[in-house]
Amino acid sequence: MQIRLDIKRRKSAADTPYLQSVSYLFDDINETVATALTKINRGGYKDTDGRAVTAVEWECSCLQKKCGACAMVIGGVPRLACDTKLSLFQKAGFVRIEPLRKFPVVSDLTVDRSIMFKNLRDISLWLDEELSADEKSVDTAYDASRCLQCGCCLEVCPNFYAGGKFYGMAAGIPASKLLAQLDKGKRKALAKQYDKHFYSGCGKSLSCKDICPAGIETDALMVNSNALAVFKRLFK
């Protein structure tokens, strides 16, 4: 099988990006974009104009969709490169591979997602005191803890931009863990942050709903958190 990979490239943020097209052969229908990038980076590939393809910068770690490192825009949709099979684009005969657009580019497909971690610090997402384990919140805490901090949901969100006051689902989901686990009294400070940086800015269009590569049911968690953090406070 053969496919043309159109990879968006630039050496550094200061350079003008260009598309480099590589004609790529593969024979396993389960082969992923991550594998293609790894093989191309081992060298020996030429692009369709006959120029040598230098190593494409990108990030990966687990290769089994559990760490969020390899998020990029593939075929126009934010996804994990290690969870995107080339055969998906077999019919079209080509696929475009670009970096996430909401974050500053470092080089090629690598972007700097530091803002996501800064935002979590900003909403004071931590426990001030130890918890006593509680069976009731186990399922919610589990689902919310699965967030990979990959940034795919931010990519499609009409209201998120790096540096803005609205922190998006990537902050909303982790917050819902502690909101579910904390007692009412201790929930207040976090609830306030949640309201300020998530609830009040979210248009609830749910563009982000089916994007999450971890398969987190974002809407269900949000309903839960909104009830705990916002409505209970308003109607108390």
Next chain:
Amino acid sequence: MSRVIIIGAGLSGLSAAITLAKAGRRSALVSLQPSERAQSVLAEGGINAALDTMGENDSADEHFNDTMRGGVFLASEAAVRALTSHAPETVMWLSSLGVPFNMKDGKIIQRNFGGQKKKRTAFAKSSTGKMIMTSLIDEARKYEDKGLIERFAHHEFIRLIIDNGECVGAVVRDRYSGKSAGISGVVLLACGGMNGIFPEMTTGTTQNSGDAAATAFVQGVTLSNTEMLQYHPTTIGISGKRCLVTEAARGEGGRLYIMRGDERYYFMEDRFPDLKNLSPRDVVAREMFFVRREFGGEVFLDMTGLDEEVWKSKLPDLREEIKSYLSIDPKDTPVPVKEGIHYFMGGIYTDINHRTSMQGLYASGECTSLYHGANRLGGNSMLGAVYGGRAAAEDIVKNTADDGKNDEISFAIDDAGNFGEPASDELILKIRDILLDAMGIVRNESTLDNALERLDRLSAERGYNDRENARFAVARAMLMSAKERRESRGAHYREDFPERDDSFKKATVAQYKNGKVSITFKALDERGEENADKT
């Protein structure tokens, strides 16, 4: 000394940073990628501690005995005693940080895991590592906010700074800007297992390149038991790596078989009637090798007998994974499995307080060789990483002081200098292939000698950079240790010496001096018994 420099932000690095911060000590937490991407998030099955919540009369003593037996008596007793006796408080600490362990009637539920007869493994469905990591990351964030933990989360360890034989800091490079900084302080290596020595053949992450431990080795830090590679018996081949099928699948009732004529032969149940499918990993992996040699064909993991409730509440992720990678539903169809490199029992040599052979340098987590002897029990490595990180931090707090100097870290150096250049992919794969030929599940002296010769020839081919030379050194250490250990023990099985021989009940110790690797043996209690039961 000022801040502590922690290389690695997985379970072990995070646990250490939090423990230091609680004691008011500052740390620089350095990792190639953020904690969310560390290998620790992949751990599925669970973490061991004799919490005794299942009415089986479990105890720390039995956990100690199982760990020693599983490791075939190659671990230091004092270290394992400390590990197992502190296991319950370690797991309860994690629970108090909000880890959503599976619970019933207000108690943490525990499951069976390989090599242990009692239900001792606490778990959070099938993502225990991810759950623990999320809670530790939240906890670390609190201290980041207080300025006690400073994160460098796209930063690479380049080399140790050594003054008169003592480690006084580390050179670190920002992967994004390409600029480096020299940071001074006590260093803790928590850089994970050496997967990168075996690309595509391990169940771990590509991030753990092995460069950090290899560099430390050629800078004079002692390694030990590097011949002890754990092959996990049940992995499936997916794009670019081996993907683990958790041991919990067998803990919940999964059975291994091979076709013998037209019938399914459940060989573990037949040949190991005591622990059956839950025998220690080395036993299972070796038996799979032998039955394949005997009957031909593939070994299958039969999980069709597990009921719906188990899939839903205990193994939901596993089922999804197999479906998406292999396009089969394990609920209806047995899954073909093969062994893959899963854990490095060997690594940086430390005493029971996690001090390495070099003054000023500590190590904890999978990069060390302290707790697991010749074979690690499932569920003991997360425990070793978390407990080890805390124990190292406690020793640092006790024995070093912060001078309070606020020397800011500035990444300004353009050329990192020695060890700055990466190893070439081509060489990495060549060394891997030489190692794989000799360091498999079944070994013997002639293939080991042959591999050493091939390494010599390869290293004479051209000049190599520092990291490439460090790789050669680690590869030699592995092969030479495997050669010198002329017995079979745990993960190390020698066809030419198939019996255990207790004159080898010692750690292999690898040292690098003047460009040469040497192997000696060290008695187990030399790790230091005196602080065995510190609390």
